[in-house]
Amino acid sequence: MEETVQKEQVKLRKSDLIKHWLGGYSQETCYNYERLQALGSAQAIIPVIKRLYKTKEERAKALKKYMVFFNTEPSFIGTVIPGIAASMEEQAANGVEITEDDINSLRTGLMGPMAGIGDTVSQGIVYPILAGIACSLALAGNLAGPILFEVCYKVIMLTCGYTMYMVGYKKGKTAILSLLRAGTLNRVTEIFGIIGLMVIGSMAATRVTIITPIAFTVGDVGINLQKVLDSLLPSMLPLLAVLAVWKLLAKGKSPTYVIAVLFIVGVICSLLGILSIPAAT
């Protein structure tokens, strides 16, 4: 009892945490195949280590454990992991029995699940919804499109990232467990999935701008095939194109394969006069 009172307690300051959180955004600066974000996450935690340990040797020893293979989604959700690591480092420096292995097994255990959730949130939801809206504006010639994308993306990213980091620091690993157990995150992901799907449904109708120029006459009546298709279902060809590509991908074909297919189909159909782009644009 007396010993712990005597030992000086080192607390992390808010500025250390902010530096650690922001430094984590440089986690992929020296992105590499060997250890992916290892160096990045090590350099990010330097402010924390410097606060907690005084000597060169102690600092190097504490930092060394971060130089192992590490890879997660580092911007939106995965910031919870450095948050937890900072809190564990702080406790360890203050005499709580936490080993290097404890910290690293936790980081390694969480990096996969957090990458899964984080990539879904960032690359599956936030990015396509914003980019979808922004592209529509941009193709209409509105310079607000890309600017809107940039501003909204960064605001959402930094808000999510900061919140998750602080949750990780304050609540430690219990934070993630309760979050995962309640299934809240999954449900929220699904809700955003609904928004994403409606936006890309709209894009399927407007952004794949192919029509058919086929026209012929039966007796005295001229028939424009595109008009016939429009009366059946507007934007039918774009929808069919999307569904066909989806089918190919679902069969396990690679995106590069699909690009080749689209290229060949596009060129041949254009040369044969089956497909074209609308004349007005």
Place this chain on the structure above:
Amino acid sequence: MGSAILVAIIATLSTWWVNHAITRTWLYPLWSGFLVALAMGEPVIGMKAAAYIQLTYLGWITAGGTMPGNLMVAGVFGTALTILSGADPILAPTFAVPFSLLGILTWQAYMTLNSFWVHKADKYLEAGDLTGVRMMNWIPSGILSFILNGIPAFILVRFGGDYATQALAAIPQYLINAFSTVGALMPALGIAMLLMYIGKKKIIAFFFAGYFLTVYLHLDTMAITVFAAIAGVLVYFFTVDNKSEGA
């Protein structure tokens, strides 16, 4: 000259993610292409080219350092070449695709060579030099990205203009039409890849809802997003009580 240097910097930073608070969006053709458009003094044309490229690559998920095509290179080089050649922006995806495939090689070189700096950092750490560790994170990877992406971008913009316009002029009109058709078709890939990713059976009807609201009611994307958000909130609250059914 000035614009070539700016485009070289954009190309470097689109792969060398110096800090995601700045460069996270530089991965994406819409933003990096727009920056290229600004640097080259063609904001509107370049923005449209960037948007067409963006749509092609919309569903490309990069995870664990692997990517099916280099969308950073596609966005920057595709936009630059579209502006240089004076082509219609709808041709941008056709220009971007070869770059994105070549870019797989530069990306692999970048990811492989960066491993050396980690070993250097190990050595600095062994000696207790934390500043050295920090430097290894930033400096060599930045130089590497400049060599792999920045210099080619500089050469393209500085010296490629005449070749690009000549090459475009040499392409007969029927091929231009064909490539335009390809460009119009490409967004189907971006959309379909997103469907693969978020199109779970339970909620796939919303994809068709978005489609039909657009073709029959002619709602624009903003309006669709508003209704989608309302639908999402409704679904959330109408399912909140049957927790036992979840999973």
